Structure formats: structure tokens, C-alpha cells
Amino acid sequence: MQVALVGVSGYSGMTLYALLKQHPAVDQINLYGHAGSQPVALKTVAPMYQKETAVIRPFDAQAVMAQNDLIFFATSAGVTSQLALPLIAENFPVIDLSGDFRLSNPAQYTKWYHRAAAPAEALAKASYGLADFNPTLTTYVANPGCYATATLLGLAPLVQQQLINPNSIVVDAKSGLSGAGKKLTPTSQFAMVNDNLQLYKVNQHQHIPEVMQQLKKWWPAIPAIEFTTTLIPVTRGIMSSIYVKAAQATTTATILAAFEQVYGDQPFVQILPAGEMPTLKDVIGSNNCAIGVNVNPVTNTIFVVSVIDNLMKGAAGQAIQNFNAYFNFAPTTGLPTLPVFP
Amino acid sequence: MQVALVGVSGYSGMTLYALLKQHPAVDQINLYGHAGSQPVALKTVAPMYQKETAVIRPFDAQAVMAQNDLIFFATSAGVTSQLALPLIAENFPVIDLSGDFRLSNPAQYTKWYHRAAAPAEALAKASYGLADFNPTLTTYVANPGCYATATLLGLAPLVQQQLINPNSIVVDAKSGLSGAGKKLTPTSQFAMVNDNLQLYKVNQHQHIPEVMQQLKKWWPAIPAIEFTTTLIPVTRGIMSSIYVKAAQATTTATILAAFEQVYGDQPFVQILPAGEMPTLKDVIGSNNCAIGVNVNPVTNTIFVVSVIDNLMKGAAGQAIQNFNAYFNFAPTTGLPTLPVFP
């Protein structure tokens, strides 16, 4: 099998490349850049890949479809809304790590991404690949965002089973710097990040609408969520700290049982025993999501902590999980289930 | 003026020593250790103080009172509940950085600190020195805890003016490692802290009861708070991220005005303009507290972020602030109002 990877130079693209290299079903990875007309050696954009001989070629839709069985896009917002239209027209298999096809409503995309959306009929062909819920995948898979994945996995049992006051959801989400990509900004400089916490896009992060879209599918009564994002001085990792009011008096054991029921058979989701809370290091380097729960009977609050590696489960790892599902490979094929520790 | 400092070897004690060294009203700092019977050179417990000639002497209550005008205790929980009783009996001026005299109810102390409290009649003589509220200080000042200071300063205007649903307070607090002191534990090792987030004492942190005690003084209707604590990979700094439901529809501008009204004249409290959120680096190295506010009309949530340097405003800095108040020095005497940046 040959697969195409468009956008290898970003952090998600590089992580995806490394995963595809060790995937047993992938015979060849063909690299494409969405800009420029000359081939470029991979090692010139990724100097740490000294011994890799791969070359990045310009993207040409017909040629790419002719040579490959599936195309991964690890490109920035705004690229696939243009580039992928010929692929959608042909129903060619695509897994898109960008946000361009996650929202079925173009107006929502424009509101949160501040740019034009893909045509509504193209959006309608995409499926939202929240992999641990075994969604039915169309040929165009919109791979979920990193914050959205951590948050949805932490909220799913509570929302699906209507265990909470739907008006009470608060998410205090924390992310490492790789989530922001390679762009140079004052807030991503070491001297500003190290020994610091920086809030950004309070209630304005572009992953909020995909969270809402999915929550409403599970329980239409959810009106909105409070969602803040804080940059923490780590390279990888997302923690979603979730606070909700219980619909009725409950216990940690009851809520944990609900989580076990939903995730018990999922190889990548780990529900911690009562009294334990996950740390980022429990999952970094793996495709896992680890979840801890604490119920406070005094405040009637259910507190859920959900952690993932944003470049793995939050991007490239979940893309491989969707790839495995699309071709009916075993779920863990080519995916690490143990973190890189410490 | 001569002052006594008991417990210089801890992080708070060392910070207090450095502040006292440059305080214009302090002629001499006399150091005491609460254990051991032999004098020890300061530089043997603090090797970075190579040129300091100070000596740590054993604590003897009568001798210490005879030589000093005031005593600072920077000792661990459980020390002053024993050691300070003769000082209280004499109404000798004390500023106590430990938690031993913050809770007026001994049963609460025992519940949260898991040890015996000081006698109730001794506790009754202590005043809670939340310095930016200009409290009336008795001769025994219980200096507030670090989490409590950041959280109370962030909640005060909302609670005092009853702007919120009293049943809705959620605090997602983050702290650097110096808050946990010098004790060796697996969770404080670099390989576990670096690139990681670790929750601990969820709804069980010993600063919760002093927050509740103060909140109830401001508004007895507050029943309880949800309070979680997350260790972040920084050395210094506390951020309290506070979520509350507004009592009625409001705006960021309205809430900011309430904060400005309360803190406008306080030299150490900085209220940021709408649209800005504080970072730890805004305050580290200073005695400042910086506060940002965001009102979300969709969820009717008031989000407040309050940051301090846990060793300054959260410990030694606030102790100097109380020292200045006690002796009627100008509030900023000997205290940095600019952070050490970057």
C-alpha cells in the first residue's frame, strides 16, 4: 500500500511520518508539499532526519490519486478547503488533520476560523473521526482537533447518559507549545513560555464549535460550554480539567462505572481507579487518553481530568487509528500503547 | 530595629531573609532554628549565601523576646502551635507564615492539617493578615497561605458585593514547585515534574478552610467551593483560575469596575484592562497580584484569573507588607513592585 502525506514539515506531519514508517501495512510514503514547484529533500526541512532519502514533491491531485491508496493532509487551516475538492469529487480516501472539514455548518467555520469555509456540499461528505467511538467513516475523514479530543472523551459518558446539569460545563484546558505549531510569535518564545502560564483565546478557541457540534449530537440540550485555554511550559500534552454539576447526588464510584461502561473495551482509553488522577507523562508518546474522576458531594461537582499527547491522540495517532479503522486493520496496528517515560 | 527570623532554611525563610536585608527599618536580623542546640553558620544551610556571616542560634522564647522587636516564623505546620505560646502570653509581636494560627476553629485545623491545633484561646488572639484588605492586626498575625491569597483576591469583589451565584464557585488553581517546600518526594523530582502536570489533594488542600473562613466573613451565604490544585513545571508562581455564575446578566466592563473600586488604591494589586489576562511573569519576583476578568454572556460565567509569586505575595512579601502595616511604615517599604523579568 502507498500513502500520500501532504504537509510533512509541521509537527503533526513529522509525527505522522514517523508513525507511517513503522506501520506494517504501509509499503511506501509519498510526500507532497502544497506550495512550490520544485522537489525538496525531506532532510532539508527536517534536519534530524539525516538518513531519510524521501523527497517532497509538489501536490498535483490527479497524480497523487494515481499513485496512492489514501491521502493524509497535515496542513494548516484553509488549505484543504481548496486543495481537497477534486479528491472529494472522486470519492478518493482522505484523512484530513486540519480543521477545514470538521464543522458541517460553513457559517460556524467562518465565524471561528475567520476565513471562508469549503462548499457546504463538500462538507456534507466528510465524517468526524472521533476514533474511540468507532464512527462510521466516509471516504473523507475529518480528524478531530487536539483540545476537542481530550474534552469530548472526558465529557462523553456524562453527556450521553445525561448525568449532569447541561448548563454547567466548565473546561479549563491546558496545552503544551507544540499544539501551536511552528509559527514564530512572541508568546511562543522560550523566554516567555518558560516559568510561565499564558492564557489565550478565552472562550474563542476554534475547537469549541466542534466540541459543541458533537455534544449536541449526544444530547441536544447542551446549550454552551465555558472553555478556557492556558499555554503551559511543556512541549507536548493536553489536559482538559472539566467541572460539571451532577444532575443528582452521586459518587465517584458511580461515575467511574459509567466511564468503564463506555470505554472498557477501547484499547487506547485508560480509566484510572478512584483516588488517582492522570498526569501528562501517563500518555506522552502514546496514542492513549487517560481519565480520572472525582465527585465532590459537598459542591455536587463531578470533576473529570482527561489527558492526551496532542501530536498523537490529538493529531497523528488518531489519524492512524482512523486509517486502521478505514481499512479494517486491528486498532493498535502501528500505534504505541505505552508512553515514552520519563 | 532588630527582628527575629525563625526557619530561614526553607524557601519562604530565605526569601524573607533577602527582603529583610534590604528593608530600611531593619537594623539587624537575628536567626533562630527551632531544633538543635548548636549555632550553625547561615552559609552552611544556604550555600549561595557565601558572603553572609549570620549565624542561626537555637530558639529560646525569653531570649528572643529580649533581643528583638518582632518575630517572624517561617516554619512548617505544627511548630508555632507549640513554640509561640509563650510569645502570645506576653502579647509579643509575631508574624507567622505557617498555617497554625489561620483557622479560628481548632476542629477545622485538625481536620485539614491532620494534627493537633493550638489552644482555642491562643487562636483567638490571632488576626488573619490578608494585607491588601488592610485588616486590623493584633500582635499575632497569621500570614495567609499562598493559594488562599491568590484565590481570595480574585474572589473578593464578587463575593463582597454578592455579584454571583454563591453555590457556583470553581477554582482551578495551579502552583509551581517551590510551594511544596524542600521535602524530597517522588512527585517533586525533576524527571516527574518537567514536561508534566500533576494534580494533588483534589478538594483536600489545607488552604481551602482559610478561603472558606474569609469568604463567609464577606458573605455568609457561600456554602462551599470546588477547589483543585495542579502542580505545573515552574519553580515559582500561583495562578487561580476562577469560574462563577453571575447573579444576573453582566459584562466584563461592569465586573472590572467592581474590581477597580476595591483595589484601585492598593499599590500591589493590578487589574488588567478588558481583553488581557495576566501571566505568571507579570508578578514573579514582586509582591504584586495581577488580575484579569472575562465575562461570557453565553454561559453567564464570570472568569477571573489571579496570579501571584507564591514566595512573595504568597509568603514573605505579604509578611513584610504586614510588618509595614503593623509599624505604620509606608506599604511599599522594602518591597519590590516590579517583577524580575523575564
Next chain:
Amino acid sequence: MQVALVGVSGYSGMTLYALLKQHPAVDQINLYGHAGSQPVALKTVAPMYQKETAVIRPFDAQAVMAQNDLIFFATSAGVTSQLALPLIAENFPVIDLSGDFRLSNPAQYTKWYHRAAAPAEALAKASYGLADFNPTLTTYVANPGCYATATLLGLAPLVQQQLINPNSIVVDAKSGLSGAGKKLTPTSQFAMVNDNLQLYKVNQHQHIPEVMQQLKKWWPAIPAIEFTTTLIPVTRGIMSSIYVKAAQATTTATILAAFEQVYGDQPFVQILPAGEMPTLKDVIGSNNCAIGVNVNPVTNTIFVVSVIDNLMKGAAGQAIQNFNAYFNFAPTTGLPTLPVFP
């Protein structure tokens, strides 16, 4: 094939476990602890391995040999000098990650490790597994130390080809904290490591004698080396910065050619082009060693920088490399050649 792993709870042991889990030739990993008499679930000593069902059993030499094809020891200094003797007596295959069998001279071991050495006749049966030099392996393989590996790979071409003044070797080596293991010490606490550099064991590190032993094999005229070690605020990674005086006037290109000649065919050693220097991130998470060279004609100095991941090439990765060589598997079997980036 079944393999035994003794000492899984340390950082090297956990890394080795993760590598063995994905090694295609390993059917089963049997875990043993060198102390205690009761079986313990792996996940109780490694909480991030929630879904692993493996159990750690007490070590019994005869039972272990009966069940396994090879034994890995990831134990502390002083353990295999006792525990491995029955295995050596039977010529049973062992790969020992500890330092106990690296030095053929027992007096040297005692001098540098401050403890009793294994018997000289046992030491004589061990081979030093500096894997990228394809050594002839005996049944007892002493896996090299992390500092030694980075330093020897950086010095080998210069020493083997006698390109330098043998009396001029200076090594300024830097290491992350995982190299020091899990032991709790004041110098390994986050508040002391973060934002800091700490020197330790200047000219006294226990990896110095194994470097000297190997250098003298390559060129007996090497009398001694200057070797300092600095703890840096990173979790993983070693950088050996090596300064030597050239034997005669030379150029960067000439020295790089010598390195290419030695390492050109080695899959894990990357020689960077002139003008580039390796960073830790070039190798972390991989079994690679990356090397850069700069010749200063003004000072006649050859400067070599050699970097590795101390838990991979410096421990568990090189152990797998030796395992592959011992059983004639392809060198890269089960080993990552791409770093985890960023």
C-alpha cells in the same frame, strides 16, 4: 522467543520493556525483581502502564534460565556482580545494562564504584558491547554506560587513526536527569534543577574508566582524559562536547571524512555536514547518535559534539542492538531510527 527482564521499575528497565513489547522476535517478556518474595503487578510499580497485565516475579536463577532464551539486567550497580554468577557458570546469554561487568580489572571497579567487584574470572567472560563497532559478543554482554557511549563514539575515529595529541583530550559532558535514576536527592528536585546547571563528580564519574579502557585498546598511548559532568534541566539526553589538539594542521572536511569512513555504514550514527552541530532533539526517542565536527585552525583544536538519548543508545536501545547482533537479527529490528520530535 522468551526473554527475561530483571529490574523493570527503573527508567532503563521501563524503556527496555517498551522496546521489547514491539520487538518482532520476542514472544513473551518475563519480569523479575531482584528483591522480595511476592509477585507484584507491573502496573503497581509503573502506574502509566494501566492496561499491562504483566507480573514481576522473584528472581531465581535456575527457574529464569529454564524459561527464557536470554536475560536482560537493568539493575543498579552491585546487583549482577552477585546475581549473575550462576548464569555465567552456565554460559547463559545475558545482556547486563549495569556497570558491574564493564571493567576487566576488578581493582578499577572498586576504585570508581566504591564497592567490591565481581570475581576476576567472571569479569573475564564478559564482552564490552559497544554496539556500533560490531564487537565480538560473548554470552555475557556488558552494555556500555551512557556517557561512555556518547564519548567513545565521538572520539573513536580520532583515536583509532591517531589524529590527535593523545595528551590533550577534554570532555565537557552534559546529561539530563533520567541518567541519575529515580533516587531522591536534593540535587534532583525540580526546584534545584529547573533554570539551573549543576556540576557533579568532576573527574570522578564512574564511566571514566570504561572510556579509558576502550581508548587504550584503540591507542595505548592515550594517558588520561579530563572529564566533567554537568546536570542540565532536561529529562533525557547526553551531549559530549570534546576538545582535542590536532596532531597536525587539519580541516573540518578532513576530520569529517575520517568519521564518515568509520560510521558511513552504521544505521544509527549520523555525521552532520560541515557547519552543522547536533542538538539533543535530533536523537531523543531514537537509538541514534549524531555527531558534528568543527576544526579551529587558529587554536589547532578539533571540536566534536556527540549526542545520544541516554535511555536509548545509552542504555535500553543499545541493549536491543546487542540483542539483535547476538541473535543475528537485522540491526534496526525493533529499534526506532527517527527521533520523537519535537
Next chain:
Amino acid sequence: MQVALVGVSGYSGMTLYALLKQHPAVDQINLYGHAGSQPVALKTVAPMYQKETAVIRPFDAQAVMAQNDLIFFATSAGVTSQLALPLIAENFPVIDLSGDFRLSNPAQYTKWYHRAAAPAEALAKASYGLADFNPTLTTYVANPGCYATATLLGLAPLVQQQLINPNSIVVDAKSGLSGAGKKLTPTSQFAMVNDNLQLYKVNQHQHIPEVMQQLKKWWPAIPAIEFTTTLIPVTRGIMSSIYVKAAQATTTATILAAFEQVYGDQPFVQILPAGEMPTLKDVIGSNNCAIGVNVNPVTNTIFVVSVIDNLMKGAAGQAIQNFNAYFNFAPTTGLPTLPVFP
């Protein structure tokens, strides 16, 4: 006394502002920007200075001289070589933190800074303010570079007393990120700096010629030095690790005695006892330099470690030290001699 500060927005400028604010002899700080024609509020370029009311005004040489007693320049290379000429013409007191006037030979400046030098006659009026050596200061003081300060303080006794082989000096220097300033570059991004070491400008750093200029003043026989620079994941701090061959067999005690003789009376230089090595945290936040020495009799190497805070002793702190010397204030006036710890 009124002082001018040109270039407050950089890291050195902000540090200098904070120091001047608490200097007892400074009544007013007047801020100037070297570009732009409109006044700008300080807090708009330094948001953490919320309560500061200072305004940055355009620089006009005559007006600045009229209002101030001395001018500090904390500007980038290339600014004062133009801007300061009218001040030099008037012999107006200047302390220049940039590198423009450190090298008396214009050709050397052009070679290492890759830009045009100030006129030779202007350069001739400047004095090199290596403050701990009590230099004779002219009205134009060139404040030394950070790497140069750490390295020269570590080498001075050895070179002045000709205790070493002059051809053997190797300096492995490490620096935190604030030394590189605020400029956005890929190598200064958090995701590249965190958990990493990056070499840069090997034997090409622009502080090398000022080190050589001073060493040759002390001992003209010094021909050259090997000097490498490594970026470490800390915000502040420089460590110069210096290796030299002893001129004749010696001991740590003998070399320490030489250092004590040179620095014994200097309030900011701390010579550590035999067996101890300085860490960055020994000096961060202070104007101190801490030095440790180790003599290896086997390799005949003298190893010296010298650490400073690059923004204090390496920039703003030394500038205040020169300011104190110029006006005959006590050396420690307005300067912290204790580090901010931890």
C-alpha cells in the same frame, strides 16, 4: 540626580530600569527610544509594568544632555556607533551596554559584528568597564558583554599570574535564552529550546575579540582561545567552563589561593571552597559572580567554572556597578548581593 535610559524595551533595558528605580541616588529616570517620533507609555511596551507612569520619548542628543546627569544605552549593536557621537564630542557621561565601543580596533569590530565600526577617535575615548577590576573609567564606559564577563573573571588570576600554558585555553560556555534578546528566531522557540541543547556561533561569537583584547592586556603571550557557546533551556544565566593546562604541577588549593588574592576584597565575587562548584542558582537575580576550581593532577588541567546572571552582572548589574564607581558611590549601592532563590 536624573539619568537617561535609552532602549528600555529590551531585556537588559527592563532590568536596568528596575535597578535604577530602587537606586537611592537616582531621583528620576528619563526614558528614550532611539526610533520613532511619538512618546509611548512604558506600560504599552512592558505590560507587566501596569502601574508605571513613565513615558518613552524620542532621543534628541542635546535635550537628553540638558536634562540628565548620565545616559545609559541598552540598545542593540550598531545604534550607539551613530547616536553617541555628539555625546562623546561633549565628553558627556555615558554607560553603553552594547558592544559598539568595547573593541578599540575598528577592523576587529567589523570582522566580528559584520557592520561598520564607530570612528577610531571615538573608540579611543571609551574605557572597558570590567567593574570587578576597578578600571579607570573615562566619560564613555563600554560595559562588557555577558560571556566576556564570566570568562574574564574565570581566567584573570590564571592569566595575570601566568599560571598556565598560554596556548591551551578552552572555554565551553553555556547561556540561557535571555542573552539572545527578544528577536523571534526558530532556535529561540520554546518547542526547540525546551529539553534541548543547541550550539551556535562555534568560535564565531562576537564576545571572543573583547575577551582576547583584555587577556592580551594582562598577558600579551596569549595567542587565541577555543570558545564554544551552547544554548541551554534556562531563561537567565551563563556558565563558563574553562579548561587550561597548568604551567607547572599545581593543586586546587594553590589555584584557589590565587583567586582569593585577586578577588578577596570584591563584594560581588565569590570563590567557592575546594570540592564545591557553583550553580546558576547561586547568582541568578544578584550582581554576583561565583567561581569554583578543580585541579586534575593526572591531566595537569586546571578547570574553572564561572557563573553569572547575564542580565545582572552580564549587563544591567555591572552597568550600575560602573555607575557607582563613576560617581564614587559605595560599590553595592542599589545592587542585590543575594540571589533570588530558588
